Amino acid sequence: MAKDVRIGFDVGGTFTDGVMLRGKEVLAKAKALTTDDVTTGIINALDVLLKTKKAEVSEISLVSLGTTHTTNAIIERKNLNKIGIFRLGAPATTAIPPLTGWPEDLKAAIGGADNIFIVRGGKEYDGRDIVPLDEEAIRSACRKIKGKVDSIAITGVFSPMIPDQEERAAEIIREELGDIPITLSNHIASISLLERENSTILNASVITVMRKAVEALKKAAKERGIEAPLFIVQNDGTVMSADYAVNYPIFTVASGPAASVRGAVYLSGIDNGVVVDIGGTSTDVAYIVNGFPRESSITVTIGGVKTNIRCPDLMSIALGGGTIVKTKGNEVIAHGPESVGYNLVKLGKSFGGPIITTHDIAVAKGILDKKLDIFDTDFAPHIDKVKALDRNLVEAAYNIIKNTLEVAVDQMKTVAGDVKAIFVGGGALVVPRENLEGISEVIMPPHFEVCGAIGTTIAEIGAYAEGVADLEVEDRDAAINKVVEKAKDEAEKAGAIRDTVEVLDVEEIPFAYMPGKREKIRIRVKGKIFE
Amino acid sequence: MSKKVFETLEKWGIKNYKIIDKQAVKEITLGASILATGGGGDPEIGLLWAYKVLDEGKTVVMIDPMDIPDDILVASPACLGAPVVLTEKPPSYDVLNNAIRKLEQYWGKKLGATIPIECGGVNSTVAYAAAGEFEVPVIDVDGMNRAFPELQMTSWVTNGVNASPTVSCDDRGNVTVIDTGDDNKMAENIARRAAMAYGGISWIATYPMTGKQVKEASILNSQSIAWELGKAVYRAREKHLDPVKEMLDSLKATRNVTGMKVFKGKIVDISREFGGESTKGFSLGRIKMDGLDEYKGSVAEIDFQNEWLVLRIDGKIRCLPPDLIAIVDSETGEPIRTDIMKYGYRGSIILIPAHERMRTPKGIQLFGPGYFGYDMDYVPVEELNKEVAK
Numbered sequence: 001m002a003k004d005v006r007i008g009f010d011v012g013g014t015f016t017d018g019v020m021l022r023g024k025e026v027l028a029k030a031k032a033l034t035t036d037d038v039t040t041g042i043i044n045a046l047d048v049l050l051k052t053k054k055a056e057v058s059e060i061s062l063v064s065l066g067t068t069h070t071t072n073a074i075i076e077r078k079n080l081n082k083i084g085i086f087r088l089g090a091p092a093t094t095a096i097p098p099l100t101g102w103p104e105d106l107k108a109a110i111g112g113a114d115n116i117f118i119v120r121g122g123k124e125y126d127g128r129d130i131v132p133l134d135e136e137a138i139r140s141a142c143r144k145i146k147g148k149v150d151s152i153a154i155t156g157v158f159s160p161m162i163p164d165q166e167e168r169a170a171e172i173i174r175e176e177l178g179d180i181p182i183t184l185s186n187h188i189a190s191i192s193l194l195e196r197e198n199s200t201i202l203n204a205s206v207i208t209v210m211r212k213a214v215e216a217l218k219k220a221a222k223e224r225g226i227e228a229p230l231f232i233v234q235n236d237g238t239v240m241s242a243d244y245a246v247n248y249p250i251f252t253v254a255s256g257p258a259a260s261v262r263g264a265v266y267l268s269g270i271d272n273g274v275v276v277d278i279g280g281t282s283t284d285v286a287y288i289v290n291g292f293p294r295e296s297s298i299t300v301t302i303g304g305v306k307t308n309i310r311c312p313d314l315m316s317i318a319l320g321g322g323t324i325v326k327t328k329g330n331e332v333i334a335h336g337p338e339s340v341g342y343n344l345v346k347l348g349k350s351f352g353g354p355i356i357t358t359h360d361i362a363v364a365k366g367i368l369d370k371k372l373d374i375f376d377t378d379f380a381p382h383i384d385k386v387k388a389l390d391r392n393l394v395e396a397a398y399n400i401i402k403n404t405l406e407v408a409v410d411q412m413k414t415v416a417g418d419v420k421a422i423f424v425g426g427g428a429l430v431v432p433r434e435n436l437e438g439i440s441e442v443i444m445p446p447h448f449e450v451c452g453a454i455g456t457t458i459a460e461i462g463a464y465a466e467g468v469a470d471l472e473v474e475d476r477d478a479a480i481n482k483v484v485e486k487a488k489d490e491a492e493k494a495g496a497i498r499d500t501v502e503v504l505d506v507e508e509i510p511f512a513y514m515p516g517k518r519e520k521i522r523i524r525v526k527g528k529i530f531e
Numbered sequence: 532m533s534k535k536v537f538e539t540l541e542k543w544g545i546k547n548y549k550i551i552d553k554q555a556v557k558e559i560t561l562g563a564s565i566l567a568t569g570g571g572g573d574p575e576i577g578l579l580w581a582y583k584v585l586d587e588g589k590t591v592v593m594i595d596p597m598d599i600p601d602d603i604l605v606a607s608p609a610c611l612g613a614p615v616v617l618t619e620k621p622p623s624y625d626v627l628n629n630a631i632r633k634l635e636q637y638w639g640k641k642l643g644a645t646i647p648i649e650c651g652g653v654n655s656t657v658a659y660a661a662a663g664e665f666e667v668p669v670i671d672v673d674g675m676n677r678a679f680p681e682l683q684m685t686s687w688v689t690n691g692v693n694a695s696p697t698v699s700c701d702d703r704g705n706v707t708v709i710d711t712g713d714d715n716k717m718a719e720n721i722a723r724r725a726a727m728a729y730g731g732i733s734w735i736a737t738y739p740m741t742g743k744q745v746k747e748a749s750i751l752n753s754q755s756i757a758w759e760l761g762k763a764v765y766r767a768r769e770k771h772l773d774p775v776k777e778m779l780d781s782l783k784a785t786r787n788v789t790g791m792k793v794f795k796g797k798i799v800d801i802s803r804e805f806g807g808e809s810t811k812g813f814s815l816g817r818i819k820m821d822g823l824d825e826y827k828g829s830v831a832e833i834d835f836q837n838e839w840l841v842l843r844i845d846g847k848i849r850c851l852p853p854d855l856i857a858i859v860d861s862e863t864g865e866p867i868r869t870d871i872m873k874y875g876y877r878g879s880i881i882l883i884p885a886h887e888r889m890r891t892p893k894g895i896q897l898f899g900p901g902y903f904g905y906d907m908d909y910v911p912v913e914e915l916n917k918e919v920a921k
Contacts, residue, residue, distance in 0.1 A: 193619045
């Protein structure tokens, strides 16, 4: 029997979606309520899929998920690790110690400021030591924190270019503290010390959360007879093996939107365009660049902390099936931002309720005229209530919704001209799709309502690396190649077959206010899991 | 509460001062970022440093330049070097103290107060952090009321005050004393090379001068100008007012100049050239913006050399250095910098006349179009935009 069935899950705020695919064929879809612990919801969705008996468990070749475990833990300050924080950089950097600007409750949740050490060390941009690494200071710090911390974060000045001091510090800490999870900042993010340090500390704080989730999911899969590797979606839309993800949980904070983009590309075959993912309370607009989500160029705030991890460039607007249309008599005053959320089936006009929502306007306009099989309830059991709505009111609301959508799509554009738009998500049918300004064509691929879950199953490994080159002394191609090799190493570690790894993009950024021809090189690569 | 700074104020007979708290630092930083003309780099490090100093209970007070004694020694603590290095290698807590102490030694007098060097980037607030650490007041002035890329490009130089002696330090305690007399370009050259030798960033105490010189050569009340500008933008955000209008009103009130909104559009093209000796280490290039709303059909092009430099709209020159160009988000008033702008960014272009102390013949020679390689005469922004200014 061929082992060619893939299973994917996408954890949302309200629902966890699951899909089962053989090649491009969708065998089954599932929807389960998202649970507080996240894991149970995924397992419930898995059981719904397995119950369909559309494939044998022995045929399953891959299980993959986009999940909110990490994000939830950070936002709720729940089950976070106590962290030993090492910065290699004194005598530089001491003006702004680690955790500066952090919310007090989050600081407390990771063990407070007692376990912070700024030790002598760090690198200059050109590879020199600021000062040699103070190994004895690291050892004595270890003696202080022994037994008090669960996880370690190490951030060295200029480590994304020259990582050896961080690696040496990790070695020493292992000698002193044994087998403790250690996050090195050069694996986490790019230059900009404070944001990278924040990202590194946050990563260290959720290692146990991710490890437990992965263990539970592996156990559940095993109990059900599934013998397939587990993968987790990263923020850039590629995946990493679950064992690798345990060490890099922070790379999953935007896995949901990233999976949507990848699913949209997979289902539509479109490599460049815009993805509009419409849910019950909000719509995410993201752009596809060569098959992957466009990356945000600004700092990303997670749980009140500024980070520089790579995330999709996303615009979230208050437009969903449950968004409330505010009226006065037969006039529309506003659309949103409030939403009835999953109470739509109780409160919306279409369901006999008192409130006019986006959903109801869509039903009245006739653009929403069928039930999607993932939903339990019919789309408009009380269609008469909707038909009774004033025509002018419906038109006015429709135009406001249309305009909101058009502006969001246009604001995210990077070049002039019309784009192809892929509409996905459970709410895709509630928004206007005709004559949209700035959009050349709206595509609603089959299975658009479980696009995110499908996007998790594409199974391409992603990785990146950085370096600094001085083009006055180095050959540009040689400098770039050096970084490409580094990125390929990382892809291999994350689960890719090395021969299949290809370069996605090469970015070169010159150093301003500095004579010479120095530049930063950043390489992104992807590779395959299967031959 | 540190008492020393209040003892100093009492000794000088100064009763009017402004307490700089975290909110003030935030507002000054935002205002300065607008005046920074796209340059100066990320202000974050300076902001966090000032916050930390205030969190430690140190006091920062700002005083009016006309109130200070003529004979005190003041100097400007600043950062000189590559912003990209700074974001990766923030300073040690005492590097500026060290630079100031070494300057005091060389000069043979204690420092009485600090003066910010420019608006924009980390230098918007390091003078405040250093003043807090050193327990001296900050004077409500600076040397340009905008950002410029080189040390000698100040109203101080155009009005006869020299950068020398400048003390340049790194975090390891290395010290370079630069004393080039009245050759301020040479001071810049040496300071830049010292920064490179240190690893891309240096911390300097520069432009030592007397209280009398501060009054004669500075951009007076420049900090209040930035502060009010920052407050205006926060007010606009809070009350949902038009931030551009609030900015222009604020500049009218503080400086009695007419700033102008001349364009609204979207960045549709960016071309960058690589830095190198031939380009003086500046990050340079050009952006193109397509007009939106009432400017639809028009095209704006801005050349930049670290800062926004020359603006053309539909091929016509509309602004030349040292006059200021700011591109701000039409909704939030947040300015966009040359190092982070990207395709698709939408904003309004605002032009602001440079301070008269920057527009002297010597000023035009030091930082007018000619200095940046343009073969054209400086024409004030008011002249170039007569139609709009009306």
